Amino acid sequence: MSEVTRIPVGEDYEVVVGRGVSSHVAGLLPDAVRQVLVVHPQDLAALADPVIAALRDAGLIVHAAGVPDAEAAKAVQVAADLWSRLGQAAFTRSDAVVAVGGGSVTDLAGFVAATWLRGVAVVHVPTTVLGMVDAAVGGKTGINTPEGKNLVGSFHPPAGVLCDLDTLDTLPEVDRAAGLAEVVKGGWIADPVILDLVEKHGRAALDPSSPVLRELVERKISVKARVVAADLKESSLREILNYGHTFGHAIELAEGYRMRHGDAVAIGMVYAAELAHAAGTLGVEDVARHRAVNERLGLPTRWTGTAGFDELRVAMGRDKKTRGATLRFVTLTSAGHPTRLVGPDEALLRTAYEAVTA
Template structure:
């Protein structure tokens, strides 16, 4: 396939390149001034990372730092170890970070780059579907705390993103399916063609060797680019649009579930459940019609994602949602839909409807 280049405008513009076998592009993205590169990678991907390191090592002084798996990487301790390593290696503001891994690697690697010397160049090479369509684009970085997910972080846009679709060929099936949670979400909030492609042929939509999944990846990334260019730092959109908050559709409940599960549930799985929850909440609050609410569960289920959850008491999930970044004081705020691709903000829903939507999430019929 021919490489696709999507431009991200704004104060710090960069390109997202989508293609196959993209490692050779890294030096041109890093630029001529870089001498040292910190290569932050998911440790279990050491073999997959070798071709990338083979490109970097002849051109740069490379510091390779293997990170723990998944959300276990997103801690202050891991970030501190990376800062120590950068200090010992003498990293300066003209040096750079390259991340190689899934969404957690991208988040913590981006955070390390954002905070070292108040910000150094970073290039993301996402290796999971989730990271490709979500974490790698938009400049959000962060780590988790005991209070919740991504509560510590910063905005730090990358110098470039290389979406190498070949990495999906070796991605475990369950991880690829989990990544579809963010893809399908993009269909509901902005691009109905995503839903049409998924519903027409779910098997093709999740085939990393086929032609449909690359189209879905590109469409989902375009959705995110359009949103972040218009509202990089979540200050709000125009004419009632939630702005960048729309990307957190379903995430208020999703993050609460992830916290309750000790971050052992895959993010995309939690997002699928969270989207179904908020669709039911929107239906109860008079925002969304019955058919569109039901379409949520059907679309996520078609690609193999969970749509129900009954592992934690309502009161515990409600308490976790109250520390969500979209909350204002004691008021819970949710991104909801008035229709497909018509997002809005719901502030202060009734506890009765919050609980009723929870009952549906547990598998009880509305």
């Protein structure tokens, strides 16, 4: 293996970042594991093969399950099919699930692990930037319903996470850019050095061999690790990780989940900045910087879909931060200083909508 970085998530587990680390997956599983279900996208079997081989070399019984790609994987029927696989193989509480793929696969596999026998171990081997810096870290699991994204789920921390940077070599650049939207979010809420690096290097940060990309990935993982270690179940601090997600999830729903999550979050962050500016808590310079940072990575800054304000307003009302009929947004007072905007006036919501659709 090349140089390895180990990022602790509290005292519960580590995120291992490096090249060639996928073959060490068995070392993160509990000692009592006898059987493993490896969940991977159907078209990424080649990335799952080395993981499966490493687990078998460790003497484990391995079952492989291909699932649909992207958000199509996060469906009740897909989860039910995996539960059936576990039942047919007589998985016990001492067995485990391993997820190989992007954020949708880690969300799905984590949810299946959390619910099988009320909880078995799961190890994540994310193969996308988005999976590495966000979905695989923190123990959130979930599936979608027709009413919204991630409305069904649980908190179930993994036994470990392996971020093998080799898997990013074949990831399309548009997907690396979309993943970096979540990295940029980490810059806005906690680590402004991330913003400085993006402004300095721009699209060069998308090069999978770039030390800049690795630094950005590790910085964002560190941000999330600190936050979730302090607040696993999102009772307070962890809400800041939802910056840009209230509007972002709404447009994902409006698009039938055909839009990349990172692209939606990129637009959602601009919306949150415009909303904070309209409310008088964020300066115009920071609003402009939101657009400029996105543009450096080729990320969108405007919503060009067909859904109108009223449709998106209904979707935002289903956001998990909402309490009763009161919307709650994560906003900023400046880079690295998140706050919350509770129950904003409808006129402010519409003003921000008009700003990101102009």
